[in-house]
Amino acid sequence: MGDLTFVDVCSGAGGLALGLEQAGFEPRLLLDDDELAVTTLRTNRPQWNVLHTDLLDFDPAEHPVSHDVDLLAAGLPRVRSSATARRVDTGLEERLLEAAVYLVHAIRPRAVLIENVPELVHSDVHRRFRDFVRAELDHLGYAFSWFVMNAVDFGVPQSRKHGVLVALRRQWAGAFRPPVPTTREPMTxxxxxxxxxxxxxxxxxxxxxxxxxxxxxxxxxxxxxxxxxxxxxxxxxxxxxxxxxxxxxxxxxxxxxxxxxxxxxxxxxxxxxxxxxxxxxxxxxxxxxxxxxxxxxxxxxGHATPPPVGKALGRAVAQALSVG
Incomplete structure (x- = not known):
């Protein structure tokens, strides 16, 4: 297939992007609104194309390099969950989730990866977002996989559950399988x-x-x-x-x-x-x-997606995209 390409939004310290790189993906564009996070990314990967901007302000038309990539990845700020029940709810996290989904219309990737809290997958609180995803992406030809994975199952010495959405265009969706744990005994x-x-x-x-x-x-x-x-x-x-x-x-x-x-x-x-x-x-x-x-x-x-989680997800997506 050659090099697989991706766009990563709300990249933070680069955990998800680093994991995808380890899985064989090459970034076309990364973006984050935090100046220090952008500095972190540029310091560790000077060759990466990193944009300092808010996802809500990002216009793909001004960055054609982001078009027609294999994967749109988004390890987004966490929506409210049982662990953050006391947090003041501004609705920003939900708006960022929706903005990432809207990007699919412009970028038209072969696959979409959104990582967030495990409640996003199964909680009634987030049913509206799951319905929104289906309404926006189903008619574009994507099929969906929602699942929860724990970083400790992939060699990370931490119990950290992730709610994951992987959407692929239907010609590849049937080949996708969620990552299988790689570690039997957890790292302490x-x-x-x-x-x-x-x-x-x-x-x-x-x-x-x-x-x-x-x-x-x-x-x-x-x-x-x-x-x-x-x-x-x-x-x-x-x-x-x-x-x-x-x-x-x-x-x-x-x-x-x-x-x-x-x-x-x-x-x-x-x-x-x-x-x-x-x-x-x-x-x-x-x-x-x-x-x-x-x-x-x-x-x-603390906000990062563990790179081994990104690597496992990247490999699973790459395997599906290699079919057909």
Whole structure:
């Protein structure tokens, strides 16, 4: 088939785009409205065509390079779910979902991939959006697959569920199969972060890693209207505490040789994860550089689609497009 091409909207830190690249896709255009996210993308992939713009303002007619691609991908800001019930609802996330679907009319990709919260797939709250997708895309000749996948099943050391829509033109839709898990035994936090915890000579890194013997709870990036970074809601913080991690903040550096790790003494004697370690828990390579100050960097990481999830989805789409 040659190189498969894609357009990625609301690209963020590039997790979905990186995964698609690993699956053999070549980006024609990426866009995001956050200046730091755009800097992250351009820093790690100078050759990528990255546009600093809001999806709601994007006009494909002004960017013909986006036309007639194999895949339109969108790892969009999360709509409201049980995990974000307290969030002020502005309706922006729903408008971005609809804007991504409207792009299909202009770009006419062979496949569409939208990734969001798992409730998007099955909740009555989001039935209107599912009906909207069918009304907009059915007459254009697309057939749909809605499914939920968990990043932990694809080698990511984190329990993180994704609601996914894959729509393909009907001549390829019958060949599409959702990704099959690639990992039998989940990667644990300790296995993923043990080497980095020991990097500055902390003697207790191995003992900590042995206690952090489970996947991480879902990392949450939070909103720009919130204060500093933390690792998630109360339930997640309690789970982190069982692993000896202070989840109420994000650290500036990994422990040094003099750090005393004793969770029974309270938060000050628990380890703090750094932004770089959070990125490892999202499945980013250690070489991926995130732009900005700590809170903004963590927010980009927490909002990202784990690259291994993007890679699995890309391979599944590529396999379907290779038929016929």
């Amino acid at each position: 936090v300790g296995a993923a972060l043990g080497p980095s915890m020991a990097a500055h000579g902390w003697a207790d890194a191995a003992r900590w890693a042995a206690q952090a013997d489970q996947p991480a709870p879902t990392l949450v990036g939070g909103s720009k209207n919130r204060g500093g970074a933390d690792l998630g809601p109360t339930r997640a913080k309690k789970k982190w505490a069982t692993m000896g991690v202070n989840a109420h903040t994000v650290g500036d550096r990994v422990p040094g040789p003099d750090f005393v790790w004793d969770p029974e003494l309270g938060r000050d004697n628990m380890v703090k994860l750094t932004v770089e370690q959070a990125a490892l828990l999202q499945g980013f390579p250690a070489t991926w550089q995130i732009a900005g100050l700590k809170t903004a960097r963590y927010r980009q990481v």
